[in-house]
Amino acid sequence: MTSNPIAIAIHGGAGAITRDSTSPEVERAAREELETALHAGHRILTAGGTSLDAVVAAVCVLEDAPRFNAGKGAVLTHDGTVEMEASVMDGGTLRAGAATLLSRVKNPVKLARLILEQSRHVMLSGAGAEALASTNGLELEDNPYFVTPRRIEQLERALAVHPTATELSESEGEAGSTGTVGAVALDGHGNLAAATSTGGMTNKLSGRIGDSPLIGAGTYADNRSAAVSTTGHGEMFLRVAAAHELCARIRHGGASLREAASAVIQEDLSRIGGHGGLIALGPTGEIVFELNAEGMYRGAIDASGKLTTAIFANDPAR
Amino acid sequence: MTSNPIAIAIHGGAGAITRDSTSPEVERAAREELETALHAGHRILTAGGTSLDAVVAAVCVLEDAPRFNAGKGAVLTHDGTVEMEASVMDGGTLRAGAATLLSRVKNPVKLARLILEQSRHVMLSGAGAEALASTNGLELEDNPYFVTPRRIEQLERALAVHPTATELSESEGEAGSTGTVGAVALDGHGNLAAATSTGGMTNKLSGRIGDSPLIGAGTYADNRSAAVSTTGHGEMFLRVAAAHELCARIRHGGASLREAASAVIQEDLSRIGGHGGLIALGPTGEIVFELNAEGMYRGAIDASGKLTTAIFANDPAR
Numbered sequence: 291m292t293s294n295p296i297a298i299a300i301h302g303g304a305g306a307i308t309r310d311s312t313s314p315e316v317e318r319a320a321r322e323e324l325e326t327a328l329h330a331g332h333r334i335l336t337a338g339g340t341s342l343d344a345v346v347a348a349v350c351v352l353e354d355a356p357r358f359n360a361g362k363g364a365v366l367t368h369d370g371t372v373e374m375e376a377s378v379m380d381g382g383t384l385r386a387g388a389a390t391l392l393s394r395v396k397n398p399v400k401l402a403r404l405i406l407e408q409s410r411h412v413m414l415s416g417a418g419a420e421a422l423a424s425t426n427g428l429e430l431e432d433n434p435y436f437v438t439p440r441r442i443e444q445l446e447r448a449l450a451v452h453p454t455a456t457e458l459s460e461s462e463g464e465a466g467s468t469g470t471v472g473a474v475a476l477d478g479h480g481n482l483a484a485a486t487s488t489g490g491m492t493n494k495l496s497g498r499i500g501d502s503p504l505i506g507a508g509t510y511a512d513n514r515s516a517a518v519s520t521t522g523h524g525e526m527f528l529r530v531a532a533a534h535e536l537c538a539r540i541r542h543g544g545a546s547l548r549e550a551a552s553a554v555i556q557e558d559l560s561r562i563g564g565h566g567g568l569i570a571l572g573p574t575g576e577i578v579f580e581l582n583a584e585g586m587y588r589g590a591i592d593a594s595g596k597l598t599t600a601i602f603a604n605d606p607a608r
Numbered sequence: 609m610t611s612n613p614i615a616i617a618i619h620g621g622a623g624a625i626t627r628d629s630t631s632p633e634v635e636r637a638a639r640e641e642l643e644t645a646l647h648a649g650h651r652i653l654t655a656g657g658t659s660l661d662a663v664v665a666a667v668c669v670l671e672d673a674p675r676f677n678a679g680k681g682a683v684l685t686h687d688g689t690v691e692m693e694a695s696v697m698d699g700g701t702l703r704a705g706a707a708t709l710l711s712r713v714k715n716p717v718k719l720a721r722l723i724l725e726q727s728r729h730v731m732l733s734g735a736g737a738e739a740l741a742s743t744n745g746l747e748l749e750d751n752p753y754f755v756t757p758r759r760i761e762q763l764e765r766a767l768a769v770h771p772t773a774t775e776l777s778e779s780e781g782e783a784g785s786t787g788t789v790g791a792v793a794l795d796g797h798g799n800l801a802a803a804t805s806t807g808g809m810t811n812k813l814s815g816r817i818g819d820s821p822l823i824g825a826g827t828y829a830d831n832r833s834a835a836v837s838t839t840g841h842g843e844m845f846l847r848v849a850a851a852h853e854l855c856a857r858i859r860h861g862g863a864s865l866r867e868a869a870s871a872v873i874q875e876d877l878s879r880i881g882g883h884g885g886l887i888a889l890g891p892t893g894e895i896v897f898e899l900n901a902e903g904m905y906r907g908a909i910d911a912s913g914k915l916t917t918a919i920f921a922n923d924p925a926r
Contacts, residue, residue: 412843418815497736506824508851534849543860570764
């Protein structure tokens with residue numbers, strides 16, 4: 291136990307999430323799931339655990355919730371398969387782990403964590419990564435566990451408009467990518483950590499790798515600046531190295547956390563036509579949510595212990 | 609044709625390359641190959657072509673040369689297979705393309721370029737990426753084309769010491785990774801571009817993804833700062849987002865190209881125990897080589913038209 295500040299923030303994806311398209315029941319259920327994830331991470335922090343443990347625990351809750359596009363409920367590729375990916379980073383040591391092209395690992399973020407701790411590599415993929423997961427006792431599931439009726443419908447709608455994968459417009463893919471999940475945390479030892487997990491975008495080409503498993507794009511953590519997890523049109527976040535760019539603006543440009551987050555989303559990302567959002571947490575416990583989309587599932591338990599969740603862009607946190 | 613400065617720089621990998629271990633014949637042959645690659649890129653620039661075309665042309669020459677760890681002569685995985693990866697980025701538009709887990713594409717950098725221009729995705733992998741290559745007429749080769757006796761010997765030596773892949777030490781892997789290739793160029797239109805291509809590290813786990821195909825780690829280009837290609841122990845470059853970090857130090861920290869390159873290699877990378885090098889080119893045509901390893905195959909044709917090549921750390925460029 292410690293008197294240093296502890297804090298956690300999470301997201302469940304940014305995109306075309308509007309009040310008109312969201313029933314009160316859906317909103318209530320989504321907020322409850324965000325709260326469950328926040329408590330799962332925060333409980334670890336209050337018990338003196340690490341930020342790495344906290345972000346993994348929070349992301350696991352969201353991976354297990356079919357509403358979000360990660361783990362169970364991941365979106366489907368053009369071929370109707372799931373190809374999940376995740377990454378995690380420790381801001382104290384800059385150690386990182388990432389996994390992509392996963393079709394059987396129940397909680398991709400746990401495999402990213404395992405790679406961080408046990409592999410001489412940072413990023414593994416496909417069968418090789420899943421063999422490591424299996425050897426180390428991580429739960430594997432068959433395809434039916436991951437695939438939900440809602441994702442099948444989404445793919446069918448996408449295929450009706452764009453029967454070949456290469457015809458898919460970027461805006462269509464963007465809408466289909468809503469639901470990536472992520473977490474950032476600060477523990478009582480003063481260490482930041484970040485994690486991100488996703489199924490990618492609906493109707494993506496098999497073999498596509500997005501920003502979520504890329505250290506520097508979807509995830510970055512450095513005790514000298516911030517912990518960051520991003521969500522949105524992955525290709526755009528990748529091109530601006532969004533998560534690392536936010537940290538660099540603080541470390542080299544002297545920006546505040548809020549200034550850096552705003553510049554990455556409203557300037558760097560918007561300049562190339564990208565949409566999405568991010569969560570960022572600084573070494574003093576400051577939390578920032580930034581988005582240029584209609585909505586982003588998000589929430590936090592701040593250094594004072596106050597829990598808030600929000601969904602739409604102009605949602606007052608509550 | 610134009611009077612704006614044009615320039616190109618290349619590398620053929622950094623690592624344990626010492627004068628003692630390099631015969632005069634090998635040194636001469638390596639310098640000739642570097643010169644051929646430089647001329648291939650520079651010819652395009654002098655004819656008014658783009659920096660993107662120039663870096664792809666230069667990297668293709670090095671991919672085709674068995675000496676270097678990319679394309680023909682790529683190092684072997686723990687399973688004895690080749691798994692190649694490459695990326696390319698346009699500094700004017702921040703458009704990028706990357707491909708990984710390739711076993712059949714003769715010139716991986718050409719596929720990265722194709723993805724940059726034609727795909728709605730930035731990063732593709734494996735069979736999906738190779739299908740795109742095939743559809744678009746890129747040359748495919750079977751395994752024997754890529755595998756050279758020298759790489760088989762290197763893998764056998766690594767396996768003799770470390771019979772299971774997970775036992776491989778990082779230092780061993782590092783030495784085995786020498787030979788990644790890359791290029792940076794500035795064209796007469798004022799545009800920067802960067803490209804990197806590799807076979808990864810000897811005895812790597814199948815499915816391992818390194819820094820070379822990661823935009824921000826192995827490759828980055830932004831007309832506002834620099835074009836960068838890195839080489840060395842990929843996991844370490846990935847953790848510091850090396851290529852993007854260099855650009856960020858210029859753009860946000862006001863560092864010169866030389867200061868930024870030095871800080872990334874001698875501070876950021878060295879701090880976490882990483883070894884390797886990078887090439888960087890600024891929008892005025894300034895060229896910097898930076899390394900903390902015994903040697904790096906490298907060369908340039910600068911804005912005055914002067915061609916130089918070098919190999920060992922303290923080699924005077926000539």
